[in-house]
Amino acid sequence: MRNTVMIIPRMPGYQQFRILNPVDALAAPHMTEAFLQDGYRLRESLFREEVRTYYDTFEWQAFDKGFSLASVGKVLYLYDLESGRTADSARFSAPCSFFAGDLPEGTLRKRLLEASAIRAFSRLTTLHISLRSWKLLDREEKTLGTVNVECWRGVQTEKIVPSASFISLNPLRGYQEEMLEAAALLDPEAHCSDGRGVRRLFIDAMTDAGFQVGGYSSKIALQLDPEAPVQLSALSLLRFTTSIMRLNEDGIRKSIDTEFLHDYRVAIRRARSILAQLKGVFPPETALPASKALKAVAAKTGPLRDLDVYLLEKEQFRSWLPEALHPGLDTFFAALSRRRKVLQRSFSSYLDSPEYVALLNLWNAFITDSATPDPLPAPNASLPTITVARRTIRKSWKKLIRHGRMVSRETTDDELHAMRIDCKKLRYLLEFFISLYPPKTITPAIRHLKGLQDNLGSFVDCSVQLAFLSEQLETAVTGRNDVQLAAALGGLMAVLHERQEQARKEFHKAFSRFQDDRTTELFEQLTTG
Amino acid sequence: MKTIALYSIKGGVGKTASAVNMAYLASLQGEPSLLCDLDSQGASSYYFRISASRKYNSEKFLKGKSRMYEHIKATDFDNLDILPSDFSYRNLDIELSEAKKPQKKLRKNLEALAEDYRHVFFDCPPNLTLLSESVFAASDLILVPLIPTTLSIRTYAQLLDFFNEHDLDRSRIRAFFTMVEKRKSMHAEIIEEHQNTAGFLRQQIPNSAEVEKMGIYRAPLNAVRPASAAAKAYRLLWDEITATDPGR
Numbered sequence: 001m002r003n004t005v006m007i008i009p010r011m012p013g014y015q016q017f018r019i020l021n022p023v024d025a026l027a028a029p030h031m032t033e034a035f036l037q038d039g040y041r042l043r044e045s046l047f048r049e050e051v052r053t054y055y056d057t058f059e060w061q062a063f064d065k066g067f068s069l070a071s072v073g074k075v076l077y078l079y080d081l082e083s084g085r086t087a088d089s090a091r092f093s094a095p096c097s098f099f100a101g102d103l104p105e106g107t108l109r110k111r112l113l114e115a116s117a118i119r120a121f122s123r124l125t126t127l128h129i130s131l132r133s134w135k136l137l138d139r140e141e142k143t144l145g146t147v148n149v150e151c152w153r154g155v156q157t158e159k160i161v162p163s164a165s166f167i168s169l170n171p172l173r174g175y176q177e178e179m180l181e182a183a184a185l186l187d188p189e190a191h192c193s194d195g196r197g198v199r200r201l202f203i204d205a206m207t208d209a210g211f212q213v214g215g216y217s218s219k220i221a222l223q224l225d226p227e228a229p230v231q232l233s234a235l236s237l238l239r240f241t242t243s244i245m246r247l248n249e250d251g252i253r254k255s256i257d258t259e260f261l262h263d264y265r266v267a268i269r270r271a272r273s274i275l276a277q278l279k280g281v282f283p284p285e286t287a288l289p290a291s292k293a294l295k296a297v298a299a300k301t302g303p304l305r306d307l308d309v310y311l312l313e314k315e316q317f318r319s320w321l322p323e324a325l326h327p328g329l330d331t332f333f334a335a336l337s338r339r340r341k342v343l344q345r346s347f348s349s350y351l352d353s354p355e356y357v358a359l360l361n362l363w364n365a366f367i368t369d370s371a372t373p374d375p376l377p378a379p380n381a382s383l384p385t386i387t388v389a390r391r392t393i394r395k396s397w398k399k400l401i402r403h404g405r406m407v408s409r410e411t412t413d414d415e416l417h418a419m420r421i422d423c424k425k426l427r428y429l430l431e432f433f434i435s436l437y438p439p440k441t442i443t444p445a446i447r448h449l450k451g452l453q454d455n456l457g458s459f460v461d462c463s464v465q466l467a468f469l470s471e472q473l474e475t476a477v478t479g480r481n482d483v484q485l486a487a488a489l490g491g492l493m494a495v496l497h498e499r500q501e502q503a504r505k506e507f508h509k510a511f512s513r514f515q516d517d518r519t520t521e522l523f524e525q526l527t528t529g
Numbered sequence: 530m531k532t533i534a535l536y537s538i539k540g541g542v543g544k545t546a547s548a549v550n551m552a553y554l555a556s557l558q559g560e561p562s563l564l565c566d567l568d569s570q571g572a573s574s575y576y577f578r579i580s581a582s583r584k585y586n587s588e589k590f591l592k593g594k595s596r597m598y599e600h601i602k603a604t605d606f607d608n609l610d611i612l613p614s615d616f617s618y619r620n621l622d623i624e625l626s627e628a629k630k631p632q633k634k635l636r637k638n639l640e641a642l643a644e645d646y647r648h649v650f651f652d653c654p655p656n657l658t659l660l661s662e663s664v665f666a667a668s669d670l671i672l673v674p675l676i677p678t679t680l681s682i683r684t685y686a687q688l689l690d691f692f693n694e695h696d697l698d699r700s701r702i703r704a705f706f707t708m709v710e711k712r713k714s715m716h717a718e719i720i721e722e723h724q725n726t727a728g729f730l731r732q733q734i735p736n737s738a739e740v741e742k743m744g745i746y747r748a749p750l751n752a753v754r755p756a757s758a759a760a761k762a763y764r765l766l767w768d769e770i771t772a773t774d775p776g777r
Contacts, residue, residue, distance in 0.1 A: 140747075142578035143605045173610055174602030 037181075039139035042147065046133040051155075052077075053126045054206075055094065057119035058251060058260070060214045065115050068202050070127075078108055084150060084168060084198035087111075097122040097256050118312070120257040125209035128153040136179065145171035145179045152201065154208050163208060164201040218244050218263040224435045226386035231281050231372065233385040237274060237432050238367045241267040253348045258308040261347075265305060268298045273428045277392055283377035290366035293359040304347055306468065307340040309461075320495040321488060328488030332472070386529075389433040394527035396426040404511045411504050413463055419507075420456040423449060430526075437526060445522040448514055455503055455510035462500035469493050530643040533650050533770075534668040538684040540655035542674045543707035545572040546740050546750070547763070548652035551672075553749035554767040556609035560647035563601065564611045567621070567664070568654040571614035577604045578747050579613050598641075606752060610646075625659045632659075636667035657691060665697055670770070674707040674734075677719040705730040705766060732766040735759055 033042050052070040056062045062069045067087060068079045071094035078088040090108040097120040100112035134147045152164040171179035203213045222240060224233045244267040251260030275291050314333055321329055350356055373381050380388060400422040407415045430446050473489045476482050535548040552564040566573035574580065579602055601610050625631040639649060651664050665671060673688065675681040685704055692699045710716050723729050737759035739750055746753045751760045
């Protein structure tokens with residue numbers, strides 16, 4: 001019974017926590033006992049060894065929420081990173097990687113879904129843990145709380161001494177003071193308290209195992225120098241997006257979740273979009289082939305990503321259709337899954353192909369060359385970053401406004417598709433240059449743009465999906481003439497069409513919000529010196 | 530939150546043993562229970578090896594939530610906490626009489642605990658005072674242990690009269706027989722006479738040396754001797770109470 005080890009109090013703020021010198025860890029409570037008040041004593045209540053296999057998403061989303069996640073046998077535990085205490089648990093035999101939605105209904109599932117519904121929790125490393133607990137008893141033999149010593153030992157390391165040890169006190173409700181008195185008696189030589197809780201130990205253990213906790217985010221975190229030549233700023237962005245690409249390759253190969261490919265694609269789009277928008281910064285004879293190399297890679301990923309999107313929407317699609325149409329929908333999704341598997345394998349082998357290596361080499365040669373280019377083909381390369389930022393954001397913003405105003409009352413598909421691309425270009429510029437501006441200006445500007453993007457995004461998604469479904473419908477009819485499949489596709493198309501028309505209707509409203517005085521003022525501030 | 534008082538005008542009827550065992554049985558259902566030891570003799574607290582902290586007194590008890598929180602103590606059993614008795618509880622009546630709405634005071638103080646506990650039990654002192662009235666007002670259910678003797682039945686009648694006189698809701702009262710000795714013909718006759726009376730629970734608690742030994746075990750009988758006849762009887766009694774509870 002685990003709860004007897006880590007008592008989960010119903011009120012917070014109960015625990016005393018100290019990191020121990022590992023050598024002294026197990027002896028510490030005994031040393032304390034000699035100092036206890038007359039009649040008080042420690043009674044050993046538990047000794048257990050367990051193997052914990054830790055999990056988190058690629059983006060460390062459990063860690064970000066203040067937890068570590070580990071499986072012990074057939075149970076999955078969530079531990080609080082400050083206290084080390086068990087925060088939740090569920091019966092679940094965790095495979096190499098799993099999704100929050102795979103867990104049985106319950107509080108742990110809910111908490112993991114809050115951390116991430118879309119990213120897989122993957123196996124990190126395994127630690128051997130020994131747990132020893134003592135009950136602190138008073139003269140009446142009443143339990144006042146437990147004293148726990150936890151020692152961690154990495155599986156890989158041959159070290160005899162544990163990599164980390166800590167002692168924690170769990171006073172029972174109403175016995176905090178008595179437990180604090182006992183804590184004061186703990187041998188001061190034995191503890192090296194640094195006040196950072198189990199979090200520090202967890203990070204160290206992960207580092208030992210070769211993981212950089214919190215080491216991944218696809219968000220742009222560049223600190224640009226406004227006065228630096230824009231060519232160097234752009235190169236630092238391109239190197240960043242390239243590193244994102246490379247970091248995601250392995251996850252794509254292993255098909256862990258859909259976000260590896262998504263981040264990979266966004267990194268390419270971002271790089272190409274910035275290259276295209278920074279006119280006169282790089283000589284076209286090197287920039288164009290480099291950009292084309294990336295384009296060739298990206299082209300290989302499009303159909304795979306489309307399938308990912310459908311598969312992610314599976315539950316939503318189901319909810320749109322009456323149960324009578326579910327069998328047809330299942331046929332549809334089964335076909336998509338099979339197709340996805342084929343494309344995933346093919347792209348994975350592409351990642352290991354000489355062709356890919358050659359394209360990457362070409363691209364890498366382009367982004368490693370920091371020499372100031374010849375001013376004739378690249379007259380703007382040496383301009384201060386801030387100057388170019390103002391100029392390009394202004395150009396992109398004005399273009400978006402100009403196009404938006406030209407969108408007819410009919411709001412044709414082509415017009416809205418084009419608007420969406422304009423929005424993305426501006427968004428990438430704002431995110432690239434974000435560090436040059438005060439957050440109070442750039443953050444709301446991005447937010448307002450996002451409002452418009454959401455409208456256009458839902459329109460375009462619907463229309464892309466409609467086109468795909470009608471293509472499927474044709475093959476369904478000419479092929480095995482599967483009536484159920486056709487009915488399900490028809491049902492989906494009706495819903496998508498309605499949503500698409502809804503988004504179309506809302507475009508003018510979304511656009512007028514984007515070109516109101518407040519947004520205009522923000523963009524004026526961003527684009528004038 | 531459900532509040533249940535164990536109450537008797539007469540002493541020595543197995544009130545504390547009933548409160549301790551039933552609070553323990555309620556805690557086994559997995560949701561937190563609180564036992565409030567309102568008896569200045571502190572027998573409930575003693576059974577759990579608990580003494581009140583030195584700073585606690587009746588004035589603090591009446592001050593409500595935050596004060597009460599500080600003095601709640603965990604027992605050695607999961608999901609079972611206790612508000613220990615303190616000798617100064619004998620002053621509770623005086624304190625209550627100075628309060629603005631004494632009958633409602635206790636109920637109000639308890640409201641704050643509603644999120645923390647599924648069941649709150651009161652182990653009441655054996656008398657009929659302002660504190661008793663406060664307990665009556667604060668309880669969803671008033672359990673009255675009775676030894677099957679004429680004297681016990683008489684005090685039960687007095688309690689019902691008191692409820693009538695004060696216009697209180699009698700339907701919340703449930704009586705049950707404790708310390709029943711099958712061989713005593715008077716016990717059998719009295720049980721026979723009242724068993725089918727409205728407000729009487731059917732399950733009886735036998736007279737048992739095991740119950741008396743709770744003072745030695747210093748733990749609920751149902752925790753240390755779950756197979757004993759009295760422990761079984763308490764379990765069936767608790768089942769009967771929860772089964773007939775209209776609030777579920």
